[in-house]
Amino acid sequence: MRLGIVVVAAGSGTRLGASEPKAFVSLRGVTLLEHALTAIARLDEEARVVVVAPSIRLDAARDIVDRVLAPGYGSVVRGGTERQDSVAAGIAALAESGEPIDTVLIHDAARALTPTAVFARVAATVRDTSAGVIPALPMVDTVATTDGGDAITGVADRSRLAVLQTPQGFPFAAYREAIAAAEAGHTDDTSVFAAAGHPVVTVAGDEAALKITTPWDLRRAELIADERALVSAPDGGGRDASATAGPALRTGVGVDVHAYDETAECWLGGLFWPNEPGLAGHSDGDTVSHAICDALLSAAGLGDIGSRFGVDDPRFADARGEVFLTATLELLADAGYRVENVAVQLVAARPRFAPRRVEVEQHLSAILGAPVSVAATTSDGLGFTGRAEGVTAIATALVSCAAADSSAAEPRR
Ligand code: CTP
Ligand code: MG
Secondary structure, three states, X not given: OOEEEEEEOOOOOOOOOOOOOHHHOEEOOEEHHHHHHHHHHOOOOOEEEEEEEOXXXXXXXXXXXXXXXXXXXXXXXXXXXXXXXXXXXXXXXXXXXXXXXOEEEEEEOOOOOOOHHHHHHHHHHHHHHOOEEEEEEEOOOOOEEEOOOOOEEEEOOHHHOEEEOOOEEEEHHXXXXXXXXXXXXXXXXXXXXXXXXXXXXXXXXXXXXXOOOOHHHHHHHHHHHHHHHHOOOOOXXXXXXXXXXXXXXXXXXXXXXXXXXXXXXXXXXXXXXXOOOEEOOOOOXXXXXXXXXXXXXXXXXXXXXXXXXXXXXXXXXXXXXXXXXXXHHHHHHHOOEEEEEEEEEEEOOOOOOHHHHHHHHHHHHHHHOOOEEEEEEOOOOOHHHHOOOEEEEEEEEEEEEHHHOHHHHOOOO
8 A cells, every 4th residue: 555644533622622532432323533535435535544543532433443444544643742742653554564554644532523535635736746735715804913902013914824634745755854854733744744845736625625623613513513414415426424424315206208109118117018009208117217217317317317327328229128227326326326216207198007006116116225105196188198198197206315325334345
């Protein structure tokens, strides 16, 4: 492994004032340390991780490391009195690991919700520039210098200020030399590196990487975690296991309409209906299955059946409903979603649905691996369904973001 990551978690959290050391305080049912490690475990690059923990929580830290990281990828060492001492302990453990590490990232467990992308960005920039790299955000507040009391002596030019975050990244060998030569009192890793004469550059930080210092910060982090769970995006941006203790639920809706085609076979709900008029369409016209696909795609924010399975795709010419349902399930699984349940209402003069309703439910439930309920009605002679020109189906789906529940904390390598 060429990437080493030191996660400092040995502070007591005086300003947070919780009964636990800060890294072991729960954020929506998951400790800050576990949130931080979960983001690290999602890096594409393999990394050797050293967690620096308080001496009274070494076992608890080991349990978390074992749960989140695969065997051989993480270890725990005892922290020091000051943050700088804890960093030094972590760096020493990395050096002793014998891995050919070229780049080290140093991260505060207190920045529990830092997205995986920030770690990747910092590591890539270290390798590109050989500089120290620090994630930063623009300063939004106006900042003044004072005389140490009430009098303001100057107002800083905000455009020249930045708010610094972690993980801070460095070429490993150069950083080891810098920390060995450093005087005490550095609260920040880049100042250790800069003091040794090395350049330091910034990359984009992230609001979610806020340092949880006070109870108010913890509240803000809870809001970020809730937000991630609710608006989890299919691109992975929001589907962060560190975001929440419980699954994120999303609903979707889908409608499909097909005209009757007396010359075609009738397929509905994935089943063949003998002696019934078929349905016109590029595929087999299975309105029930298509409405379900749209509801599932809608719930997962993955578009719709038309945009996903184009009419020019030969896989779907004359395809059965089952083909679309299975392909839809694959898209959802890739995006980290699991189907919780589906409900469909068919509006049709024909076929008479009631005698086979349970059979359809069982068939569709087996395909989706989740309960599917199907109801049917006529439209009392009204509209195109009433005139028996065609059928319509309306489906709703509930999906959960699989990556957001606690199972996501399992080793992934
Ligand atoms: N840290 C550490 N060892 C120390 C002090 C701090 O590993 N001796 C870690 C903390 O666990 C935290 C990070 O450094 O992840 C940033 O420190 P800070 O936010 O100040 O945390 P605490 O020192 O725990 O909090 P406080 O200053 O309020 O006591
Ligand atoms: Mg501190």
